[in-house]
Amino acid sequence: MKTRAAATAAITLTAVLALAGCAGSDSGPAHANAADIMFASMMIPHHVQAVEMSDALLSKEGVDERIVALAEQVVSAQQPEIDLMENWLADWGAEASDLPTGTDMGHSGGMMSDGDMRALDTAVGDEAGRLYVAQMIDHHRGAIDMARGEIQKGQNPDAVALAQQIIATQTVEIDTLEDVLATS
Incomplete structure (x- = not known):
């Protein structure tokens, strides 16, 4: 378990550093479709x-330390990716609010509803851990679906590379989450 988590963290760090290096090149921003x-x-x-889900879990006591480690891993991997994608949008002259009409994610894409988030916020101990794991599995599956769409239709090499990395990392995390769920 620790080896898998360490490998995932190493892969994520390597990818983020590589992608950050690409984003900082002097050749200007690559074209985005x-x-x-x-x-x-x-x-x-x-x-x-x-x-946010991970932070909510990390604020609780009595949670299985394997789940705490996974939540910490999610935060450490995804915050740098958020920063990277925000920089891309700025370079591309776009904003997250530039989504075409009718793309409200709602509960699609693995996004948790307000009720789901409230349930996680109010859950305690082992219940919070199990709920987080179940929700994060769905959440990661949604991210993988979005990443597959980018690989199929995207043209920016950095964005496609990040999509590939998201699939690789989150597939491993889903396997780990399912193992934890089965043994908790």
């Missing part, structure tokens, strides 16, 4: 919610 803008615009609030 509508799919790239949509990907970043939708993934930012998705990642923000994952960080």
Whole structure:
């Protein structure tokens, strides 16, 4: 378990550093199409919610330390990706609010509803841990679906690379979360 978490953290750090290096090149921002803008615009609030879910869990006592470690991993991986995507949108002259009409994510894309978030906020101890794990599995599956869309339709190489990294990292995290759920 610790080896898998360490490997995931190492892969994530390597990818973020590599992508940050690409974003800081002197050649100017690479061209982005509508799919790239949509990907970043939708993934930012998705990642923000994952960080919020993790922060909510991390504020609780009596949670399985494996779940706490996973929540810490989510925060450390996704906050730098949020910053990176926000920089891309600025470079591309777009904002997260530039989503085409009719793209309200609602409960799609693995996003938790307000009720889901309230349930996590009010849960305690082991119940909070199990709820977080179940919610994060759905949340990660939604992120993987969005990332697949970017790989299929995006043209910005950095955005496509991040989408590939999200799939790799979050697939491993889902496996770990499912293992934790099965043994808790």
